[in-house]
Amino acid sequence: MTNKLSKNIKEVLRDQISGKCWLPLQKIPSERELSELFSITRISVKSALDALEIEGLIYREDRRGWFVSPPRISYNPLSRCHFHQMIRDQQRVAKTQLLNVKSIMAPSAIANTLQRAELTEIHVIERLRYIDGRAVLYVENCLISDYFPDILTEDLAQSLTMLYEKKYGFINSQSDFDFIPTAAPEHVAQALNMRAGQQILKICRINYNQHHQVIDCEFEYWRPDAMMISIRNR
Template identity: 45%
Template sequence: MALIRNTLQQQIREGLLQPGMRLPSERELSERFATTRITLKEALAALEAEGEIYREERRGWFVSTPRLIYDPRYKSHFHALVETQQRKVETRVLNAGPVVATPALCRQMSLPALSGLLQINRLRQLDGRHVLYVEHFLLPSRFPDLLRHDLGQSLTRLYAEQYGIRYGRAHFDIVSTAARGAVARALCLADGAPVLLITRINYDEQGALIDCDREYWRHDAVVIRIDSQPPAELAE
């Protein structure tokens, strides 16, 4: 196992296997290293744990790209955050429409039972890789005719330009969880694979509730970095 791990790691670090490159199939690799699939899988799992490679369900293994450095307090829109790190991002709207708030959402957003919300589900790609699945839950009373707008754009900008709503404070919960159903499919993960979940309850500058965001990150694609000195856009 050590030989396989060290060989692949060396080729990655020397640039022969470049970020985003797909590795040969497990069958091909096991033949090249004259080893069993079990031993090969152990070596690949070790490299995955170290962030050197990642797996996409039914597609195979790939060389990891650098992790995105992410401060969840960042108020500027996500595309601006990514572009400051010289990366490419795409946002795709998966679905949007009215829903009834679950008991968990009612508790998190301090809403009465059976409250109506607008839900927007979006998928974000970083340098062509599916890394982030987001569920947005909004108060319909604050965003009339929201579904008529382009929901693939920055919601931060849309809130400000169309509704005069700007973020104030926010409450965060950051936990590890398992990808299930739509989340696993969107992120090309096996059902039950680990993901990082950031739940954010957003309030406006007057302290009134805006929305709840649930961000499901591929854990190997992001670094959560919070500085005790807030960046300039948070201090404004």
């Protein structure tokens, strides 16, 4: 019976969204309100909402409730354009917030990713990225510090790709990617207004310059409803 009731409420909510009765970023009724409205249990409501979240139609913010997801942006990993350009090209509004910067000796896992056998100092740049005012992407950039003297004095909220080229003459000529659906770590979840352990899409990216040298790697944590991978190799 629970599955049947969950399916019914899911279809009703999906119809409200597809019919634009509820608009992107709009808060939908709470689980308690939906439970009373449909005269069903909170378990049935949560099951329906979880299913719609997996479909990317709604998203949850910790302690705030459920909201209608905006259309996904299209992310082509083979494209060389930076985040702000990618979002502008899709008629959306991008913003980047610098959260933290630190210089450390690379932990072994990151040193291996950067193909470094010796002790290597790196700069770690943590940033939060927004689309249309919603935080959807947490990024950790790990830069080999020898390649980027004085970079920490620059505006690190701007495109690092453009900064690399303008200040250091490095062109991002190649990138390797790993895509990993996983659970949001606590610090990422907090930044994205999620609950720790919620599903997230992690993208590990290794960047090479025009001399085929690994210069940095980055770890992107995306809200899964915010984007779709779209490969266009032409």
